[in-house]
Amino acid sequence: MYYVAPNIPFPLVCDIGPSFEKNRATKTYKIRREGDDDNFKQLYRFSRENVGFLARTFLPNYEETRGEAFQNMQKMKCFLRYVGDPGFQVGVGEDLGLHQTTVCKTVWQTCRAIVEKSHGWIKKYEFPYCIGALDCTHVLIKRPHHFADEFVNRKxxxxxxVQATCNGREMFTSVECRWPGSVHDARIWRNSAIREILSDNNSDAVMLADEAYPIAPWLMTPFKNPSSAEQRSYNIMHTRERVIIERVFGQAKQRFPILQSKIRISTERVPQMVVACFVLHNVAKIMNDEDFTLPEELLQPNYVQFNGGVDDGNSICHRGQRRRDAIAMHIKNQL
Incomplete structure (x- = not known):
């Protein structure tokens, strides 16, 4: 290009750089790969049909259509590949033909979309008839920059x-994921929303918990050093029923290995990642998407003599003990 200056008999050529078209960067896209039917579920932790259902259910209807835009099905597959990898964004990018930054952005957007709809998939108990189980599980994280000592657990x-409750259908009914690893299970329970719901209900509904929790009329724990036939029968029945929460934790961790290795994201984002995985566990149950193989120890209850339990002499504890005695006698009479 050039400009003609006045009173100059010839054009004055002014170089203002190459044209925009010549300098425009050319977008390049990696080859995006699809899983074969033979290994699709192994890669994405759900069947192909159910991954499509997840994309339609949790992700917005709007999809970008320009160029090689990332579609909802691909976004969901990226998230599922990440939680099943477990958790290396660079490796996921190589597998799917994506840049690491695209994987990071997509995983977090999809995670938030799932959590935003979690209320429809993790439902608290519908009293008065539901009986469930309660327990905590530890989810490993990278060492936080702040208050790191609070996250160091007993190991x-x-x-x-992470505290969770489940029902007889092996589905999560509540999740508390805001406490660092050093916090005891009983403290999490005392401050949880599900405890408030149980303590305020006027029904006979109870949940089962292990010896780490204080007994209450709405929370049944094992007998400490059972000394009678009815107490021993109660402990056996209690263990057989309570093991369901261990099974549910195991199923979720088998489907999403990120939960059993280490979640390598910023500390403040970990709770949403955990909740998203628990939501998708419930979806898998509703969709009858087959579970992954569990370790043998989670398939059968382990009957032991419990030495825990809390008896601090207060009225709630005594009421819980009286109710446990009545339940134990009922169990013995049924045998």
Missing amino acids: GLTSFN
Whole structure:
């Protein structure tokens, strides 16, 4: 291009750089790969049909159509590949033909979309008839920059201590994922929303918990050092029923291995990642998407003599003990 200056007999050529078209960067796209039917579920933790259902259910209807835009099905597959990898964004990008930054952005957007609809998939108990089980599990995380010591659990590992309840259909009914690994299970329970719901209900509904929790009329724990036939029968029945929460934790961790290795994202984002995985566990149950193989120890209850339990002499504890005695006698009479 050039400009003609006045009173100059010839054009004055002014170089203002190459044209925009010549300098425009050319977009390049990696080859995006699809899983074969033979290994699709192994890669994405759901059948192909159910991954499509997840994309339609949790992700917005709007999809970008310009160029090689990332579609909802691909976004969901990216998230599922990440939680099943477990958790290496660079590796997921190589597998799917994506840049690491695209994987990071897509995983977090999809995670938030799932959590935003979690109320429709993790439903609290419908009293008065539901009986469930309660427990905590540790989810490992990378060492936080702030308050790192609070996240060190009794095994010396950094983690979140996640409390959850489940029902007889092996589905989560509540999740508390905001406590660092050093916090005891009983403290999480005392401050949980599900405890408030149980303590305020006027029904006979109860939940089952292990010896780490204080007994209450709405929370049944094992007998400490059972000394009678009815107490021993109660402990056996209690263990057989309570093991369901261990099974549910195991199923979720088998489907999403990120939960059993280490979640390598910023600490403040870990709770949403955990909740998203628990939501998708419930979806898998509703869709009858087959579970992954569980470790043998989670398939059968382990009957032991419990030495825990809390008896601090207060009225709630005594009421819980009286109710446990009545339940134990009922169980013995049924045998």
